[in-house]
Amino acid sequence: MGTEEKLNTLAEFVIKGRHIDAKKTAQELLDENVTPQVILDEALMKGMAVVGEKFRNNEMFVPQVLVSARAMKLVMTILEPYFTASSISKKGKIIIGTVKGDIHDIGKNLVSIMLQGAGYDVVDLGTGCTAEKFYDEYEKNEANVVGMSALLTTTMVYMKTVIDYFKDKKAEVPLIIGGAPINQKYADEIGADGYAKNAYDAVILVDKILEKL
Amino acid sequence: MTPKERIQAAMNLQPVDKIPVMCQFSIGHMLQQLKVSPVYFWFDQQTFAEGLIQLRDIYDFDGILISLHGHDPNWKQGIKEITKTNEAEVVEWKNGDKTICPFNDLPYYEFKNPESPPDISAFELSQLPAKLNYIPVSQNLHFKIDEEHKFDIIHYINEKCGDKYSIHGEITSPFDYLLDFLGHQEALISLIDYPGKCKTILSHFTKLIKNLAEEMCSAGVDAIKISSPFAGAGFISPEDYSEFVLPFESEIAHAIRNKGIHVYTHTCGAINDRLELMFDAGVSGIECLDPAPIGNVEIEDAVERIGSKGFIKGNIDSVNLLLNGSEEEILSELKKRIEIGKNKKGLILSTACSIAPAVKRENILLFRKAVEKWGQKKN
Known part of the structure; x- marks a missing residue:
């Protein structure tokens, strides 16, 4: 062969x-x-x-x-x-996590899988992530994109808290969101830099965002 | 017609005087409307039962879904301390575990010594529970069923208002118990790696759930809902549905129907590819039928395909419409379902998934308003 x-x-x-x-x-x-x-x-x-x-x-x-x-x-x-040994180049580094108050992770894990499969280095923070945790890990890892996931309508509001926290810190990293109750309108309302409906679209979204940078 | 008769007629696919209304609640919505202690609402039967009755009164629904049963009257015994933060009440148990009960959502646990799910490669039958003494409500969240008080809450609510309103109990699908038992991801992988072992586990839980359902029928419910949230296309294929969900839910559905009680399945998200399959289980109806973007069910198409097979309850988007839509948009969508319901016997006006926590009370009150305006037979 x-x-x-x-x-x-x-x-x-x-x-x-x-x-x-x-x-x-x-x-x-x-x-x-x-x-x-x-x-x-x-x-x-x-x-x-x-x-x-x-x-x-x-x-x-x-x-x-x-x-x-x-x-x-x-x-x-x-x-x-x-x-x-640096003989492999990755397309970029992505921080991903489920937001504070939410313990659901299947959707987030699928996005993580697809991003890794597309050649990205993914740092998965797990579930229940605070704004501070997202920011600290972003700084530590010098990530190119930060992704947030939420399954619940009660926890999706925390995504805005994270976005505001990053704004206060003047961090210029793109923040993207996803999850069952999320849509583009909500992403626009809270000032997210992108929204993906499913794991595959998340890869396309990250590709597009990083192309522009 | 009384509300009870109205729902019964709809479930029997018989004519109704007006379209019945009955939505299911998220715990978060109930808490925010009732302003009760989240700890008491979760653990205390009296607080939960009175809350369900009060919410029915507020929204003038034709029935009550009793989503939790088997409350332990001695639930306070294991408590060391209850504290309160701005966001939640926290129960600290004597064994070191904590239950965090937010004011707007389901509780969650922090275990002192978390247990790992069993390794399916080394799985033995003895690892399965001999009795069904818990409800797997959500990931990492069980509700304990007290053996001595399994259906006290059903008796209580029946006594208070069961003569007038339709009383529905709830059980959980064997597929959910499998996911909970092995851990969600491991269980989904095991469907491919160990299909035989998965079926053994499913058969075991089916036997226990069937017994529970039969006992529930005798407790005096008008219908039983099978909660099966992970059986949609967001998780598994129609082929896997046929292999790992259908035969087991079917066994339970037939046992309930043999007792003369109606049974319906609740599966979230995209189910358009399996509407007919869901009815193959022998259920009297199905609930949810999420429309896009959360699901993919078009109500007109669903009615045409499965309208003669049984009743339909759902299809109003709790998030994109009820949480974020205007009054005009909500009324327009309700009117559309009501018009369809007037031509189709067996439609219960309802949210698809549970009413989301932050949905405003006035938006849910529109259900009754819409039915009174457009949903009466004389119209």
Whole structure:
């Protein structure tokens, strides 16, 4: 099997969530001196882009996305040593978290998966995040974008608190939001820099925002 | 017709004198309307029951959904201290756990020693609960069912107003118990990795829930709602729905119908691709039918497809319409459903998902206003 064919096979294993096969194939590619950057770009990101699109089109659902993400993450574990050696370039760093008062994280986790699959470095702060936590982590990580998630109508209002906090600190990082009760109108009202309806659209949104910067 | 008769007729797909109205509440909305202690509202049967009755009176709904049951009369025994902040009341238990009860939302727990969900790869049947003594209300939030007082609240509300209003109980889908038992993400992955084990767990919970539902029927409810929020297209495919939800909910639905009680399923979000499947479970009706953007159900299309199969309750967007819409917009959407309901037997005017916490009282009062204006048979 040639390199290109093997990369396509790896992408297919990621799409199908065959994590053991994906790891084995990725190791073979590394052993054949294919660079981690090529594996990331031509197999992992390619596979996860298909996953994202199928998810948006209701051709794949959460369980299937989760096993694809597991395959991607397992391959990443063998690529990881190359990150520290700086032989892999990421598209940017994203801070993501569910806002204070909200313990729901499935939607946020899906966005995190899709962003990682698209080649972003994601710092996931978990649930119940305060404005201070978002800001401190943004500063510490020098993030390019900060993403907030909320499932509840009672907690989505805290997104404005976070946005106001960042304004007070004069931080110029784009702040984006998402979650079941959120829409573009609400994002505009509270001064968010973007809104995405689903995990795949979140990737498109971040791509667009970073293109402009 | 009394309100009870009206809802019963709608559930039977029989003619009604006017379109029945009955919405389900979020805990946050109830708390904000009633201005009661959130700790008492969550744990104390009397406070919760009186709140449900008071809210029915405020909104003039035709029925009451008793969303929690099995309150422990001795709930205060384990409390060390209750403190109050600007945002919540906090119960500190003698065992070191904390329950934070916000004034506008569901409680949440901070456990001193949090337990990890079981590892499904090493799962054994003995890990499953022998009795169904909890309701998995939300992620990391159980409501304990007291074995000795399982249906006291149903008896209480029935005695107070059950002759006049439709009284509905609530149970939770086996699929929800599975997600809660294994942890949501692990459970969803396990549908692919360990489908057989998932079905074993689902079968076990189905047996327990079926027993609970049958007992609930005898307690004097007019209908039972099966809460199944994670069975929509936002989570699983129609194929997985057919495999992991339908057979189990079907077993419960048939047991309830065999007792002569109506049963309906509540599934949030996008369910347009599975409306027919949901009725395949043998339910009398379905609730929610979220319209876009939260869901994807168009009411005219839904009525055409499933209108003859059973009753429909829902389709009014609690967030984008009731929370953020104007009075004119709300009335216009209500009128649209009422007009459809006048041509279709079995429509109960209701919010899709629960009334969101911050929805203004006057916006919910529009439901009754709209029915009195447009929803009477003589019109």
